[in-house]
Amino acid sequence: KAGVTQTPRYLIKTRGQQVTLSCSPISGHRSVSWYQQTPGQGLQFLFEYFSETQRNKGNFPGRFSGRQFSNSRSEMNVSTLELGDSALYLCASSLDLRELFFGEGSRLTVL
Amino acid sequence: GNSVTQMEGPVTLSEEAFLTINCTYTATGYPSLFWYVQYPGEGLQLLLKATKADDKGSNKGFEATYRKETTSFHLEKGSVQVSDSAVYFCALSALYTGNQFYFGTGTSLTVIP
Numbered sequence: 177k178a179g180v181t182q183t184p185r186y187l188i189k190t191r192g193q194q195v196t197l198s199c200s201p202i203s204g205h206r207s208v209s210w211y212q213q214t215p216g217q218g219l220q221f222l223f224e225y226f227s228e229t230q231r232n233k234g235n236f237p238g239r240f241s242g243r244q245f246s247n248s249r250s251e252m253n254v255s256t257l258e259l260g261d262s263a264l265y266l267c268a269s270s271l272d273l274r275e276l277f278f279g280e281g282s283r284l285t286v287l
Numbered sequence: 288g289n290s291v292t293q294m295e296g297p298v299t300l301s302e303e304a305f306l307t308i309n310c311t312y313t314a315t316g317y318p319s320l321f322w323y324v325q326y327p328g329e330g331l332q333l334l335l336k337a338t339k340a341d342d343k344g345s346n347k348g349f350e351a352t353y354r355k356e357t358t359s360f361h362l363e364k365g366s367v368q369v370s371d372s373a374v375y376f377c378a379l380s381a382l383y384t385g386n387q388f389y390f391g392t393g394t395s396l397t398v399i400p
Contacts, residue, residue, distance in 0.1 A: 180330070209387070219376065219390040232387050266330055274319065274338070274380070276388060278330035 178203065180269050180279035188285045194255040197282045201248050201269030208250040209276065210242060213264040222265075225250055254284075262286045289314045293377045293391030300367055300398050308362040308394045310351075310377035318379040320344075320353050320360040321388070325374045334362075334375070367398045 181200040189195050201208050210222040221234035225244035242252040248269075254261055264283050268276035294309040312318065319338045323331040335344030340355035349364045360377060377391040 182330075211390075218392040221387045221389075224387060234387070268331075275321075275333060275336065276331075278323075278332070280328070280330040 180267055180277055182265075182267050182279035182282050184282060185280065186283045186285075188287060189257050190287050191257055191259060193257050194253060195257060195284060196251055196253045197265055197267075197284075199250045199252075199267030199269075199279060201250070201267075202271075202277055205269035205271050205277070206248050207270040208244055208248065209268045209270070210250070210252050211266045211268065212236075213266055213281070214262075219266070222252065257286045259286050289318070289379060289381050289389045291377050291379055291389050291391040293375075294394050296374075296393070297395040297397060300396070302369055302398055302400050303366045304398075306362070306364040306367045306371075306396070308375055308377075308396070310360045310362065310391060312358050312360065312377075312379050312389075314358075314379055314381045314389075316381050318381040320351070321378040321380070322349070322351055322360070322362050323376045323378060323390075325376065325393070327373075331376060367396070369398045369400055372396055372398045 183198045207226045209224040212220045224232040228244045239255045244250045264281045266281045268278045290313045292311050321336045322334040324334045325331045335346040337344040337353035343352045351360050351362045374393045374395045376393045378388045380388050
């Protein structure tokens with residue numbers, strides 16, 4: 177069974193640009209969550225989608241957005257990048273809301 | 288609110304030493320508790336979990352017991368190996384928070400031969 181796939185794995189952007197990250201969940205999983213991981217703040221919840229609807233959102237500015245498609249694949253977008261957005265962005269999928277399965281993450285560096 | 292506090296690292300142990308990583312939580316309702324492990328360059332993997340008080344989760348020689356009276360979920364292993372070197376995260380998932388997990392800050396473990 178294929179795991180959670182995130183693309184791209186690494187990317188470098190400059191301040192002011194925007195970025196889109198993609199996540200393909202485990203087959204059959206309809207819930208997709210996104211987390212930001214930084215050395216200073218640890219793992220912080222961004223948002224969760226289920227059947228194309230955002231069900232829960234963390235405390236991030238509106239520059240962070242996401243969506244989910246009918247095949248459960250999800251994307252997150254960060255606009256007007258800031259240096260502080262440099263982080264590992266982790267996607268996790270879930271079948272029954274009781275366990276998260278994480279991808280390997282997309283490491284974003286903002287210069 | 289919901290939060291997880293875990294032992295600060297880094298922790299360095301010799302091979303075959305005993306490991307304890309402390310984790311305490313604050314939650315409304317009756318949370319499920321988890322330990323996740325992150326190896327270098329990888330995402331998080333579920334190590335073990337417990338869904339109700341007094342449950343013991345175990346996997347790969349690691350154990351943790353859900354203690355409601357002390358709001359704790361300490362991770363233990365009797366004899367660590369070099370391959371256990373990783374970052375360990377305690378987490379909780381509580382009712383009415385959807386699929387939002389609350390993570391501790393992580394504890395880095397290095398096991399030396």
